[in-house]
Amino acid sequence: MPQPQTRYARAGETFIAYQVIGDGPMDLVYAGGIVTQIDLCWDFPEIERFLTRLASFSRLILFDRRGTGLSDRMPAGELPSLVDWAEDLNIVLDAVGSQRAAVFAERDAGSAAMVFAARHPERVSSLILSNTTARHGRAPDYPCGQPPEFAEQMYHTILEHWGTERMAAVAVPSRAGDENFARMSARYQRAAATPRVAAESLRYSSTVDVRDILGEIECPTLVMHRSRYPFLNPGHAAYLQQNIAGARGVGVEGADAFYAYDRADEALGHIEEFLTGSREQTYAEQVLLTVLMVDISGSTEMAAKIGDSAWRDLLQRFHSEVQKQLKRFHGHEVDASGDGVFATFGSPARALRCAAALVEEIKALGLTLRAGIHAGECELAGKAVRGLAVHIGARVLAEADPGEVWVSRTVRDLVVGSTFEFKDEGSYDLKGVPGQWRLFSLDKVAGGEEKEPERRFSRRRR
Numbered sequence: 001m002p003q004p005q006t007r008y009a010r011a012g013e014t015f016i017a018y019q020v021i022g023d024g025p026m027d028l029v030y031a032g033g034i035v036t037q038i039d040l041c042w043d044f045p046e047i048e049r050f051l052t053r054l055a056s057f058s059r060l061i062l063f064d065r066r067g068t069g070l071s072d073r074m075p076a077g078e079l080p081s082l083v084d085w086a087e088d089l090n091i092v093l094d095a096v097g098s099q100r101a102a103v104f105a106e107r108d109a110g111s112a113a114m115v116f117a118a119r120h121p122e123r124v125s126s127l128i129l130s131n132t133t134a135r136h137g138r139a140p141d142y143p144c145g146q147p148p149e150f151a152e153q154m155y156h157t158i159l160e161h162w163g164t165e166r167m168a169a170v171a172v173p174s175r176a177g178d179e180n181f182a183r184m185s186a187r188y189q190r191a192a193a194t195p196r197v198a199a200e201s202l203r204y205s206s207t208v209d210v211r212d213i214l215g216e217i218e219c220p221t222l223v224m225h226r227s228r229y230p231f232l233n234p235g236h237a238a239y240l241q242q243n244i245a246g247a248r249g250v251g252v253e254g255a256d257a258f259y260a261y262d263r264a265d266e267a268l269g270h271i272e273e274f275l276t277g278s279r280e281q282t283y284a285e286q287v288l289l290t291v292l293m294v295d296i297s298g299s300t301e302m303a304a305k306i307g308d309s310a311w312r313d314l315l316q317r318f319h320s321e322v323q324k325q326l327k328r329f330h331g332h333e334v335d336a337s338g339d340g341v342f343a344t345f346g347s348p349a350r351a352l353r354c355a356a357a358l359v360e361e362i363k364a365l366g367l368t369l370r371a372g373i374h375a376g377e378c379e380l381a382g383k384a385v386r387g388l389a390v391h392i393g394a395r396v397l398a399e400a401d402p403g404e405v406w407v408s409r410t411v412r413d414l415v416v417g418s419t420f421e422f423k424d425e426g427s428y429d430l431k432g433v434p435g436q437w438r439l440f441s442l443d444k445v446a447g448g449e450e451k452e453p454e455r456r457f458s459r460r461r462r
Contacts, residue, residue, distance in 0.1 A: 003039075003042045004019040004020060004021040004062075004337075005019065005338075006018070006019050006038060006039055006070060007019070007020075007095070009063075009091045009092050009094070009095035010091070011066070011087060011088065011091045014066050014071070014072045015071060015072050016063055016064070016065070016066060016071045016072075016088050016091055016092055016095075017038060017063060017064045017069060017070035017071045018038070018061060018062060018063040018064075018092045018095065018096070019038050019061070019062045019063075020059060020060070020061055020062075020096055021051065021052075021055045021059075021060045021062070022054075022055030022056065022058055022059050022060045023059055024055065024056070024057045024058040024059050024060075025057075025058075026057075026058050026059070026101070026102060026125070026275065026276075027058065027059050027061060027093075027096075027098040027100070027101035027102065028054060028058035028059065028060050028061065028101060028102045028103075028104060028275070029061045029062075029063070029089060029092070029093070029098075029101050029102070029103045029104065030051070030054065030060060030061070030062050030104050030105075031063070031065070031089065031103065031104070031105040031106070031109035031112070031113055032106055032107070032109055033065070033105075033106060033107045033108035033109035033110075033201075034068055034107075034108055034192065034193055034197075034198055034201045034202070035107070035171070035188075035189070035192055035257075036062075036063075036064050036065070036068060036069050036192055037064060037068075037069040037070065037188060037191040037192045038062045038063065038064055038069060038070060039069075039070060039191075040187070040188050040191050041062075041188070043184065043188075043431045043432050044184065044188075044260070044432050045388055045391040045432045045433070046260040046261050046264065047258070047260045048391060049260070049264070049386055049387075050259065050260035050264055050268065052384065052386060053264075053268050053272075053384075053386075054104075054268070054271070056384055057272055057275070057276055058102070058275070059098075061092060061093070061096055061098065061101065063088065063089070063092045064192075065080070065085050065088045065109070065112075066080050066084060066085070066088055067079060067080050067193070067197055067201070068192055068193050068197065068201075069191065069192050069193075071088075073194075073197070074197070076196075079197075079200050079201060079204055082111060082112055082115055082208055082210075083115065085109075085112035086112045086113075086115040086116040086119065088112075089103070089112070089113070089116050090116065090120060090123070093123060099123070100122070100123055100124070100125050101123065101124065101125060102124070102125050102126040102127070102128070102275055103116065103117065103124055103126070103127050103128070104128040104130070104271065105127075105128070105129055105130070105132065106130040106131055106132065106257075106258075107130075107131050107132055107257060108132070108201065108202070108205040109132070110129045110130070110131075110132025110133065111132065111133075111134070111205065111208045111210050113127060113129065113132075114127070114129070114134070114210050114213060114214065114217060115210060115213060117217045117218075117219055117221075118213040118214075118216035118217050121216075121217075121218045121219065124219045125219060125220075126219055126220045126221070126222070126274070126275055127217065127219050127220070127221040127222070128221075128222045128224065128271060128274065128275075129221065129222070129223050129224070129240060130223075130224040130225070130259075131224070131225055131226055131229050131231075131232060131257065132232070132236075132240075133145075133232055133236035133237075133239075133240070134209065134210050134211045134214060134236075134239060134240060134243070135208065135209040135210070135211055136151065136205065136206040136207075136208070137151065137206060137207070137209075142211075142239070143235075144233055144235025144236055144238070144239060145236075146206075146231075146232075151202070151203060151206035154202055154206075154231075155199050155202060155203050156199075157170075158195065158198050158199040158202055159195050159196070159199040160195075162189055162190075162193070162194075162195040162198045162199065163186055163189045163190040163194075163195060164186050164189075165179070165182035165183060165185070165186050167185065167186065167189055168181060168182040168185035168186065169182070171185070171256070171257040171258070172185070172256045172257065172258060172261050172262075173255050173256060174254065174255070174256050174261050174262040175261055178434070180429075180433075180434055180435075184431065184432060211239075211243070214240070214243040214244050215243065215244075215245070217244050217245070218245070220246065220248075220274075221240075221244045221246065221247040221248070222247070222248050222249075222250065222270070222271070222274045223237050223240045223241045223244070223247050223248065223249045223250075224237075224249075224250050224251075224252060224267065224270060224271075225237035225249075225251055225252070226251075226252055226253075226254050226255060226256065226257075227251050227252065227253050227254065228253070228254060228255040229254075229255055229257070230255060231257075234251070237249055237251075248274070250270045252266055252267050252270070253266075286377050286378070286379060286380075287377070287378055287380055288375070288376070288377055288378075289344045289345065289346070289375070289376075289377075289378045289385070289389070290344065290345040290346070290347060290348045290350070290351040290373060290374070290375040290411065291342070291343075291344055291351075291373065291374050291375070291376070291378070291385075291389055291390055291392075291393035292331065292341075292342070292343045292344070292345060292351045292354065292355055292371060292372075292373050292393070293340070293341075293342055293371065293372045293373075293393045293394050293396070293397040294322070294340065294341050294343075294355065294358060294369055294370065294371045294372075294397070295339050295340035295341075295369070295370060295397065296318065296339040296340075296362075296367050296368070296369060297367075297368045297369065297370050297402035297403070298368065298402070299338075299339040302314075302367070314365060314366075314367070315338070315339065317365055318339070318362065318365060318367060319336060319341070321358070321361055321362060321365070322336070322341050322343075322358065325354050325357050325358050325361065326343055326354065328354070328357070329345070329350045329351075329353055329354035329357070330345065330346065330350055331343045331344065331345045331350065331351065331354050332344050332345070334385045342385075342390070342393075342394075344378070344385055348373065348375050348407075348411045348414045348415050349415055349418060349420075351373050351375075351411075352373065352405065352407070352411070352415065352420055352442060352445065353445060355371040355373060355405040355442070356405060356442060356445045358371065359371065359403060359404070359405060368402045368403050369402075369403070370397065370400040370401065370402050370403065370404055370405075370406075371397065371400060371404075371405040371406070372393055372394065372395070372396030372397025372398070372399070372400050372405075372406050372407070373393065373396065373405065373406070373407040373408070373411050374389055374392045374393040374396055374407070374408040374410060374411060375389070375408070375410050375411050375414055376388065376389030376392065376410065377389060378390060388433070391432060391433065392408060392430060392433055392437070395430035395431055395432070395433060395437075396408055396430070396437075396439060398431075399425075399428055399430075399439060400441070401441070404441050404442070405441065405442040406425065406439055406440065406441050406442070407422070407439070407440050407441075407442065408437060408438075408439060408440075409437070409438040409439070409440065411440075412440045419444075419445065420442065420444065420445060421442075421443045421444035422440035422441065422442060422443055423440060423441045423443045424438070424440055425439045425440055425441050426438070426439070427439075
């Protein structure tokens with residue numbers, strides 16, 4: 001699925017970044033707290049799959065709260081309050097035209113979500129609280145809380161190690177030892193917040209106590225918790241379940257702070273069943289498909305040059321040509337968003353011929369196209385096509401030069417002995433994909449379906 005566009009809602013002089021994905025019958029807001037950066041989260045295949053599944057039954061709304069990610073940062077020495085963070089949610093709902101939404105909040109975002117649900121009951125249809133708490137610290141009437149020294153230890157750990165590979169194993173122990181993931185995670189942390197903001201946010205969250213408003217939460221509530229989550233023992237979840245009227249509780253095995261990396265389907269099943277009354281079958285059909293990703297090079301500059309109206313007309317003509325070529329080469333459009341298209345084919349040869357035809361035909365519109373192709377096992381669940389193969393196809397596209405068709409070695413090997421010729425473009429690190437990948441550019445297409453004439457692609461050196 002193409003990455004959704006980031007937009008901004010305004011809270012006074014503060015700008016809050018948000019995205020909307022999916023067109024399901026309900027609005028669902030995901031709040032991830034300090035560890036969010038809504039542009040970069042799509043670089044992780046597991047998170048992309050998790051969010052795409054949520055968007056399959058909802059209109060999913062993502063946002064970076066003030067002080068983090070793409071939203072406005074705070075001046076040195078200042079932090080937003082719990083009320084500010086709750087208001088961010090309110091402002092984003094207004095910006096997307098949502099009157100009422102379900103709210104899924106994890107970790108340190110949970111307290112703000114509870115405040116929002118209590119203050120704005122008319123706007124919250126359901127509440128999902130995951131690995132969160134009404135109060136962090138231990139007290140005589142709250143024996144499950146953490147001892148005072150725990151928060152200080154975490155404060156200094158984050159101050160020293162935030163934005164480094166070390167924190168990846170702390171948050172996602174199931175991926176310990178994965179060096180590529182650790183590097184990506186460190187980059188993500190740095191983009192989400194500075195060490196000071198991350199540490200101060202944790203310190204502030206450790207002082208929060210929202211127990212007095214739990215009785216004001218009226219909406220259906222699901223409390224989820226990891227059985228071995230190292231930062232909160234199960235007593236925190238039990239307290240929420242006992243003190244929010246009608247709340248249900250479910251446990252998910254594991255220690256990761258993020259469900260996307262361990263037992264994702266189990267967690268997603270609980271969420272979907274709670275919100276919709278049923279859940280998608282955990283078994284998704286596995287099929288071998290060729291994935292084609294295309295987009296228009298320089299689309300932003302072109303749109304600015306010719307104006308919105310002319311650009312809309314041009315996009316319409318572009319998508320008409322795409323439909324024509326997909327029909328010709330028996331492709332299936334999975335998703336089309338703005339200047340990009342994601343399609344699948346039963347054979348790599350058809351995908352290659354379709355991509356080559358599109359690159360040439362689109363030139364008549366004054367546009368330059370690029371394409372990325374990969375073949376692999378995909379998950380089919382309803383209309384959705386998911387899996388690592390889809391993510392790899394998108395990463396191959398990201399490396400392709402304008403006017404060219406790039407493919408993975410898998411595709412090149414599958415058409416060995418055919419009329420296609422390729423140029424070796426070398427090895428690449430693909431974001432979110434383990435190891436190095438050999439990529440090739442399509443250099444020649446000769447003959448084939450519909451007696452297609454020979455095509456040679458003009459080359460430019462990288």
